[in-house]
Amino acid sequence: MSPSISSKRATKTSTMERAISPPPLRTTHSSAKVTTTTTTSTYRLSLHAHPTQNPSWHQPTHTLMVAHYTSHHSINTTSKPHPAIDPATPSKIAAFDLDHTLTAPKTGSIHSQSATDWRFLYPCIPTTLRNLSATGYKIIIFTNQGGLKPEYVGMFKAKIAGVLAEIDVDCIVYVARGDDRYRKPRTGMWGVMRGDVGGDVDMEACFYVGDAAGREGDHSNADKGFAEGVGLRFYTPEEFFLGEKPKVEEKESSGEESEKDDDGHLDSNGSA
Ligand SMILES: [Mg+2]
Numbered sequence: 365m366s367p368s369i370s371s372k373r374a375t376k377t378s379t380m381e382r383a384i385s386p387p388p389l390r391t392t393h394s395s396a397k398v399t400t401t402t403t404t405s406t407y408r409l410s411l412h413a414h415p416t417q418n419p420s421w422h423q424p425t426h427t428l429m430v431a432h433y434t435s436h437h438s439i440n441t442t443s444k445p446h447p448a449i450d451p452a453t454p455s456k457i458a459a460f461d462l463d464h465t466l467t468a469p470k471t472g473s474i475h476s477q478s479a480t481d482w483r484f485l486y487p488c489i490p491t492t493l494r495n496l497s498a499t500g501y502k503i504i505i506f507t508n509q510g511g512l513k514p515e516y517v518g519m520f521k522a523k524i525a526g527v528l529a530e531i532d533v534d535c536i537v538y539v540a541r542g543d544d545r546y547r548k549p550r551t552g553m554w555g556v557m558r559g560d561v562g563g564d565v566d567m568e569a570c571f572y573v574g575d576a577a578g579r580e581g582d583h584s585n586a587d588k589g590f591a592e593g594v595g596l597r598f599y600t601p602e603e604f605f606l607g608e609k610p611k612v613e614e615k616e617s618s619g620e621e622s623e624k625d626d627d628g629h630l631d632s633n634g635s636a
Contacts, residue, residue: 419528419537421521424556427542431521433528433535435497454566457557458496461548461574461587462507462537465601467527479522486605490531497533502561505537506553506572508586512541536560548576549589571597573604 419433460466466489467482469475476482484490493503512520520539528535538546538553545552558565574587577600591598602608 419525419535425546427540427544428546428553428556429517429539429541430556430560431524431528431537431539433533433537435532435534437532438534453500454564454569455561456501456566456569457504457561457571458493458501459504459506459554459570459572459596460493461572461576462505462527464575465573465587466505476523479519479526482523482527484530485601488605492605493531493535494533501569503531503533503535504557505535506540506548506557506590507537508540508548510541510543510547512539548574548586549593551590551593554590554594567595571599571604573599573601575601 419431422430422432424430463475464485466485468485469477469481470483471477471481473481497503509520524537528537536557538557540546540548540553544550546556572587572591572594574590576582576584576587577598578585578588579600588598590596600608600610603610
């Protein structure tokens with residue numbers, strides 16, 4: 365993370381957001397260091413679990429999948445809880461979109477064509493996430509996958525397993541498969557995550573990184589809208605990982621999303 369990057373809070377409410385969703389619940393804070401609590405827990409995951417599968421997958425609803433990955437470091441050091449899971453310490457959430465934020469297809473196509481058709485968007489990404497985890501951040505991924513057909517779920521899970529194994533930090537991945545309250549820019553996935561993580565959250569320390577920022581050429585502003593709805597600092601991948609300053613003004617969203625969405629990653633071409 366570049367310390368030089370200033371927080372950029374969204375100042376516009378896009379046409380798309382207004383069109384597809386009621387105003388999301390916004391976390392408000394009135395002091396420099398604020399903690400919030402939630403009552404939206406549907407189930408609880410321990411970041412120190414020893415899943416028989418890594419990641420372990422859960423499906424709280426038919427439109428939401430959750431993957432819980434436990435790093436090898438955590439598996440081998442269970443006697444020393446990570447500061448991030450100390451219930452007395454408000455959680456710090458480092459949240460990321462997946463496609464075209466952390467990863468991109470190796471083939472150069474818009475969507476991955478197989479479980480191994482991915483690369484990190486920037487080489488520094490694994491190290492950056494490991495450093496965040498080492499300083500007490502919980503690493504969370506929120507991804508829209510509305511185009512994920514049932515026959516490709518296995519390949520998608522294999523892709524996620526590969527990505528998480530390469531990064532190898534404790535991580536929870538939330539996958540929105542429908543067009544409901546979980547789909548970004550709506551904030552349902554954040555609410556579920558808050559229930560899973562539990563305890564207080566230091567909202568001033570939290571942030572979200574995504575490529576759908578409503579810039580010229582972006583397929584949507586779903587990521588920026590999500591951060592705005594939750595009340596998170598927002599960065600594009602270029603700003604966060606490369607330290608670039610924002611250089612393109614936000615455009616007014618048409619409310620339509622192009623095919624370069626996270627969705628469709630397993631489209632009619634078949635494989636993940
Ligand atoms: Mg994306």
